[in-house]
Amino acid sequence: MKIIHNISECVTVAGGPRRGKAMSDPGIIRDAAVVISEEKIIAVGDSKELLAKYPQAERIDALGRAVVPGFVDPHTHLIWVGDRANEFEMRLQGKSYMEIMNAGGGILATLTATRQADLKTMLAQSRERAERAFRYGTTTMEAKTGYGLDLETEFRQMETILELNKEGPLELVPTYMGAHAIPKDYPGGVRGYTDWLCDVALPETKKWWLEHAEGQALPFNDVFCEQGVFEIEDTRKILLKGQELGFRSKLHADEFVNLGGASLAAELGAISADHLVKTSREDILRMAASETVAVSLPGTPFGLAQAEYTPARAIIDAGGYLALATDLNPGTTWNESMQFIQALACRYMKLTPAEALVASTINAAKAIGRADTVGSIEVGKQADLLILAVSDYRHLTYRYGTNLVAEVFKKGKRFAV
Ligand code: NIG
């Protein structure tokens, strides 16, 4: 048993996922302590009282610094090989992301590199990013496939997720994203590929998972719903087929053009709809009336040097669940730090530091179906928390570009940064 005591402020985010106005209460306890037994939190409260109550516990002095829940990053494309620095230069010279993609670069360029790589290379390159994210305070991360599109490479990506999860300490939550792009010259184009996803890839993926993942919940099923990629009817088909097989739905919606993806997410009971840059008022209201979490990825417009961000204030004002994520990927935003994402969210989407933290912890956990185990500091939860290098958690967003995490606790285990 251990007790982390002498905490200036423990930002608990206790009490479950928060919608709308409730996001502004981060649940702060001052002069606090947290008691951990094995992997779990068994007490949270006043430092002096808990020290008296648990005299045998190993003492860890927080030295008057702040403690927050480990960050949950609910949208990443962690598993890829290679880089696209050349495309970054092309964009700086005026080419758009979609232009580069339509000319055979973009996702398809990473696809080629990823298909050619063996498991060892894929593991090594992905592990480096996972370790960096962990040092920056992410203790749970969603990870998508989608840089293979054929069965063999998608399965290798899933194997990489399972393997990294076994290695720890970062906990990964898998998503299958066969619907990330349409392979070049696919017979029948998007229609042909959609049919193959529904008739072959999704059933085969389920079979593979049941054989390789020993009782772990099926991955989510995610679709890049965008003009010229999978439009609404294809997206609906792929998500419904997935649901029939037991995959819960997620989708990339309204990143560049509004097709009504956010409304579709609400209609189909998707666990989240992500990106949401071009989302309309009507879509926002439909999402707010549902349990679907709106996941904003401010690193993406920033990474693309675009001026438009998710209308996050409107989502919160409408009473929706808002979460934040990195979208970590080699094309639009190679960034592992949820601290930087929170700093962007405050500046470009006018979130308060409290809202940004709630969106990066308990609401992010809801976006990947893990709000019962992670995302807050409360009795019964996994002991995933961060001792910051500062005594006021607002410095996480006030400052940026450096690491303000001093120590990470994952399932009760302590890691220096
Ligand atoms: O979320 N939009 C689709 N997928 C990624 C980009 C992936 C890539 O460019 O490699 C995204 O932004």
Ligand code: FE
């Ligand atoms: Fe993405």
